[in-house]
Amino acid sequence: MTTLIKGGLLLSATGESLAEVLLDGERIVAVLEPGSDLAGAAERGADRVIDASAKYVLPGGVDCHTHLEMPMGDLMTADTFESGTRAAAWGGTTTVIDFATQMAGEHVRESLDARLAEADGQCAIDYAFHMVLGGVNDQSLGEMDKLVDEGITSFKLFMAYPGRLLSDDRQILLAMQQAAGNGAMIMMHAENGIAIDLLAEQAIARGETDPVNHGYVRRAELEAEATHRAIQLARVGAAPLYIVHLSSSHALEQVAWAQNNGANVFAETCPQYLYLNLEDHLGAPGFGGAAYVCSTPLRSKHEHHHADLWQGLRLNQLSVVSTDHCPFCMNEGKDLGVGDFRNIPNGLGGIEHRMDLLYQGVVAGEITLARWVELCSTTPARMFGLYPRKGAIVPGADADVVIYDPAASSTISAETHHMDLDHSAYEGFELQGGVSTVISRGSVVVDNGTWSGTAGHGGYLRRGLSSYLR
Ligand code: DUC
Ligand code: ZN
Ligand code: ZN
Numbered sequence: 062m063t064t065l066i067k068g069g070l071l072l073s074a075t076g077e078s079l080a081e082v083l084l085d086g087e088r089i090v091a092v093l094e095p096g097s098d099l100a101g102a103a104e105r106g107a108d109r110v111i112d113a114s115a116k117y118v119l120p121g122g123v124d125c126h127t128h129l130e131m132p133m134g135d136l137m138t139a140d141t142f143e144s145g146t147r148a149a150a151w152g153g154t155t156t157v158i159d160f161a162t163q164m165a166g167e168h169v170r171e172s173l174d175a176r177l178a179e180a181d182g183q184c185a186i187d188y189a190f191h192m193v194l195g196g197v198n199d200q201s202l203g204e205m206d207k208l209v210d211e212g213i214t215s216f217k218l219f220m221a222y223p224g225r226l227l228s229d230d231r232q233i234l235l236a237m238q239q240a241a242g243n244g245a246m247i248m249m250h251a252e253n254g255i256a257i258d259l260l261a262e263q264a265i266a267r268g269e270t271d272p273v274n275h276g277y278v279r280r281a282e283l284e285a286e287a288t289h290r291a292i293q294l295a296r297v298g299a300a301p302l303y304i305v306h307l308s309s310s311h312a313l314e315q316v317a318w319a320q321n322n323g324a325n326v327f328a329e330t331c332p333q334y335l336y337l338n339l340e341d342h343l344g345a346p347g348f349g350g351a352a353y354v355c356s357t358p359l360r361s362k363h364e365h366h367h368a369d370l371w372q373g374l375r376l377n378q379l380s381v382v383s384t385d386h387c388p389f390c391m392n393e394g395k396d397l398g399v400g401d402f403r404n405i406p407n408g409l410g411g412i413e414h415r416m417d418l419l420y421q422g423v424v425a426g427e428i429t430l431a432r433w434v435e436l437c438s439t440t441p442a443r444m445f446g447l448y449p450r451k452g453a454i455v456p457g458a459d460a461d462v463v464i465y466d467p468a469a470s471s472t473i474s475a476e477t478h479h480m481d482l483d484h485s486a487y488e489g490f491e492l493q494g495g496v497s498t499v500i501s502r503g504s505v506v507v508d509n510g511t512w513s514g515t516a517g518h519g520g521y522l523r524r525g526l527s528s529y530l531r
Contacts, residue, residue, distance in 0.1 A: 062086060062108045062503070069113025069464060071454060073120070074435035082118060083107065084460040087503040091456055113464045116497060119434050120454050121155025121186075121461030122416050123441040126305060126329065126383035129159050130179060133406050136397070139388040139482045142183035143516040145412055148479040149386075150186050150506045150514055153416040153496040155461035156442070156451050156522070158189045160217060164226075165196035169204040173213065177521065184519030186501045187459070189447070191215045191248060195225070197232035205236070206243045212523025214446045215246040217305065220287040221254030221356065230294060237298025244526040246445070247295065248303045251287035251312065252279060252357055261403050272350030275402045276339040276358040281366075284357050285311035292319040292326055301530055303444065304328040306385045308357040310369040317378045325531050327444065329381035330370050332418040333409050333486060338362035342486070351395040352484050354405040355387065371427045374436060381444060382419055382436045386412035390483040410482045414473060416463070418487070420494045446524035460503040469495030 064084040071080045071092070083091040093099050129145035131138045140148065149157055161176035163169045173192060180188060192213050194201055205216060218233055219226040228236070233249075240247050260278035264270075269277075288304055292315060295302035304316060307328045319326040333353075337343075339361045342353040353359055360366040373379040387408025389395050398405030411418070416437055422428045428436070442452025449458050471477075471492050475485040499507040506514030 063106065064109045064111060064503070065107035066111045066113050066118055066462065066464065069116045069118035071118045072430050072434045073453065074431055074439035076431055082454055082462065084462070084500070084503055087460055089454055089456055089458045089460050092454060111464065111498065115468065117430070117465040117467065118454070119463050119465060120438045120452055121463050121499065121501065122153050122437045123156045123158070123447065123451055124149060124154045124384055124386070124412060124415055125158040125381060125441040125445050126331070126385045127157045127159045127412055128387040128408065129157070131160070131387070136389060136394055136406055138408065139390050139394065139410065140386070140412070140480055142180045142188070143185065144481040145386065146185040146188065146519055147512070147514060148413040150499050150501060151479045151496070151512070152413040153463040153465065153499055154186070154412065155463070155499065155501045156187045156189070156447065157412070158191060158445055160193050161190045162193040163195050163201060167196065169194070169201045169208070173208065180521070182517045185506060185514040185516055186519040187522050188519055189445070189522040189524050191217055193217045193226070194228070194236060195219070197228050197236050202235060202239045205239050205245060209243045209245050214244070214524045214526050215248055215303070216240065217248040217250065219250040219254070220291065221250055221252040221257065223254050223258055227254050230290070233291070234294050234298050237295055237300035240300040241298055244530060246303050246527045247300050248305050249291045250306070251284060251291050251304050253283040253287045256283050265401060265403065270401050272348065272354055272398070272402050272405060273339065273344040275354045275405065276343045279356060279358045281309035281311040281360060284309050285315055288312040288315040292316070292324060295326065296324050301325040301527060302327070306331055306334070306357050307379065308334040308366065309360050310364065310366050313369055313373045313378060317373070320378060325529070327380050327529065328378065329383050330374070330379050331383055331385045332411055332415055333359060335367055335370055335422070336418065337486065348396070348399055351398055351405045352391060352486060353409065354395065354398070354402070354407055355385065355409045356407045371422065374428055375432070380436070381441045382415060383441065384411040384415045386410055388480060388482045392483055409486045410480050411486060413478055413480055414487060417492045417495065421492065424493045443528035446526050446528070447522060448528055460500055462500040463496060464498040465494060466497045467494045469497065471495055
């Protein structure tokens with residue numbers, strides 16, 4: 062089956078053109094300049110023609126940081142592989158990279174195999190995994206090399222959560238040395254968890270139990286300190302480093318400093334750190350702020366975090382926008398932390414709205430159309446070894462295509478979103494622009510408000526090494 066997408070403005074990470082796109086089955090087979098003989102011939106011969114006039118045509122989004130169907134204590138994140146990938150597709154994301162987690166004492170291989178089995182046959186769009194190493198030891202270090210050969214080419218470590226996931230500096234350096242040898246990317250949750258836990262204990266002892274205290278104790282200085290330490294350890298270990306969910310000006314300054322000094326250091330931020338803040342959201346009256354508890358936390362509106370992060374996106378100090386989609390319902394989820402903010406499960410849901418929320422940055426003049434595509438699709442694909450199969454509209458790539466209508470508008474609401482979540486962190490946000498058609502490996506999954514995707518269409522992706530290795 063061949064499909065011609067014509068009439069739209071084709072966007073890429075480097076610019077825009079009026080070219081047409083020809084799909085054959087699951088692949089893109091040609092990008093045709095307007096008016097060429099070939100374009101006409103393609104239209105006459107195509108089985109299906111999609112008219113994208115007055116719309117943008119762009120590569121499907123790649124969300125490289127999600128937590129679907131993830132256990133946390135006795136809870137599970139609210140979206141399953143099925144509901145989460147469906148919601149992602151509704152918002153123009155056609156690939157997710159989620160996590161498999163090895164807890165201390167567990168075997169990496171067994172943790173990964175269990176995770177692969179959970180996702181198998183469930184996803185509506187293509188998916189891959191990073192591996193969390195919660196227990197760096199001789200065995201897990203040895204497994205790293207094998208996993209890289211099998212397409213798991215990035216490993217997340219934690220400098221937070223002592224006694225659960227935290228790796229100490231020795232373990233971090235060991236993993237980085239291993240990555241230097243096998244080409245893997247080290248992803249870091251950079252917060253000084255030992256200092257944070259002390260501040261949290263002291264806050265509770267003073268009776269400061271509300272959700273907003275989550276933001277007060279997870280201080281930006283402690284994100285910056287851990288970011289700096291991770292950078293220096295990566296330089297010593299000679300491994301590439303990717304800082305996840307960067308939220309503060311303070312940590313951004315460390316990343317910029319490292320990059321200016323030639324270090325192979327990258328960072329992502331997430332929409333919540335560009336649009337939400339500590340006082341209005343985490344500090345919402347009553348227990349309402351619990352909806353906004355995530356780590357790293359939302360930052361104060363009285364500082365310059367939002368403006369600095371937007372600038373970081375323009376300057377490529379921040380090279381990716383992911384969601385860190387980690388949804389917990391208020392009911393039988395976040396409410397575990399009534400009376401003690403430390404027990405509120407950490408995480409925000411946003412997998413559906415990443416492309417739309419970042420597009421508001423285009424509307425506001427913060428970023429260009431090309432940068433929007435680069436941040437949401439092309440760079441995450443390159444960063445994590447999926448390019449050019451994902452992240453670009455080029456011959457040979459998977460036919461993951463989004464047709465986006467800049468004239469559409471909508472208002473985000475839990476009443477209408479497709480995530481399996483009883484609230485929305487972005488309730489009432491007015492959006493300009495919106496997805497009209499989404500194609501996942503040649504199959505139309507969303508078209509003008511109608512869902513035609515299926516669980517199980519999404520396939521598992523083995524990844525190569527990062528394109529950004531030096
Ligand atoms: N880190 C994440 O990446 N997601 C959820 C919670 C956390 O600490
Ligand atoms: Zn994290
Ligand atoms: Zn996360």
